[in-house]
Amino acid sequence: xxxxxxxxxxxxxxxxxxxxxxxxxxxxxxxxxxxxxxxxxxxxxxxxxxxxxxxxxxxxxxxxxxxxxxxxxxxxxxxxxxxxxxxxxxxxxxxxxxxxxxxxxxxxxxxxxxxxxxxxxxxxxxxxxxxxxxxxxxxxxxxxxxxxxxxxxxxxxxxxxxxxxxxxxxxxxxxxxxxxxxxxxxxxxxxxxxxxxxxxxxxxxxxxxxxxxx
Numbered sequence: 001x002x003x004x005x006x007x008x009x010x011x012x013x014x015x016x017x018x019x020x021x022x023x024x025x026x027x028x029x030x031x032x033x034x035x036x037x038x039x040x041x042x043x044x045x046x047x048x049x050x051x052x053x054x055x056x057x058x059x060x061x062x063x064x065x066x067x068x069x070x071x072x073x074x075x076x077x078x079x080x081x082x083x084x085x086x087x088x089x090x091x092x093x094x095x096x097x098x099x100x101x102x103x104x105x106x107x108x109x110x111x112x113x114x115x116x117x118x119x120x121x122x123x124x125x126x127x128x129x130x131x132x133x134x135x136x137x138x139x140x141x142x143x144x145x146x147x148x149x150x151x152x153x154x155x156x157x158x159x160x161x162x163x164x165x166x167x168x169x170x171x172x173x174x175x176x177x178x179x180x181x182x183x184x185x186x187x188x189x190x191x192x193x194x195x196x197x198x199x200x201x202x203x204x205x206x207x208x209x210x211x212x213x214x
Contacts, residue, residue, distance in 0.1 A: 001087075006109065009088050013136060017061045023072050024084055026147070029137035030059050031101055033147040036139075036161035039192070045097055049075035059150040090137075103138065104167040108176050110134040111207060121180065121204040124189045131164070139164050159190035168205075169197050178206040 015022040034055075035041050044052070053075045060072045082099040085091035089105035114130050116122055132140035139161050148155075159165070168191065172179045181188055181203035188201040 002109070005087050005089060005106075006113075008084070009106065012088075020072075023060060024081060025137050025143055026060055027056055027073060027081060028085060028090060028101070029141070029143035030056055030147040030151075032137055032139075032161055032163050033144055033151055033153060035101065035163055036148070036192075037151055037153055040162055041100065044101070049078045052078070059147055061146070101163050102166070103135070103163055104170045104174075106135065107131070107164075107167045108171055111177065116207060118207045119209045121206050123187060123204055124202045125187060127205045128160075128189070159192050162192040165192035165194065168202070169194065169199055172199065176208050178208075180204050180206065 012021060012025050017026070031044065035044065047055075053073050056073045082091055082093075085101070086093065086099065089109065090101065090103045091099050092102040094100045110131070111127075114134060116127065116130055128140055131138055132142075132144075135141060136143045138144055145155075160168070168177075168179060171177050179199050179202045181201055186203075188203050190201045191197070191199060
């Protein structure tokens, strides 16, 4: 199942932007950017599928061969959409709250399968570049940047998005990686506000020696 998820993830990211299936990572990028704009996911759980689909269609790239009045996403696509996101390791079904964007499992696999060195400190900037390339629906990635631009968000946020920040903090707690910073650190990157977390900003990341496949 993990191998299927890896292949599916790779295939979706290789599709032309107008391909019907390309709407999946594009829609997820919108959710990540919109969550950053709202500073949390309350908006997502409060929105109806119909309202969310309407908002999505205002930011998704156009497709020449649309079959439903130019719309690329409708309210009936959310059930299969979230199933695919769960398979990819970027969503989880929370009891009582429903499906929630959660990218830690996929992030662990992508970092483990990258060329980043293990067991040594790597600048957070270098790690974010890899994440943006391998998971372009997250901060700094092409899909995220496109969604953020259409939402009218500034090109440089004050901190990483809540979704990426949560994933990094959770992987730190699980031992898949270690987030660190020095008192006189230059190049610090702030994480999204979380009063329950001891980690507020990051300068470097140390990936665990053993591969963590999520």
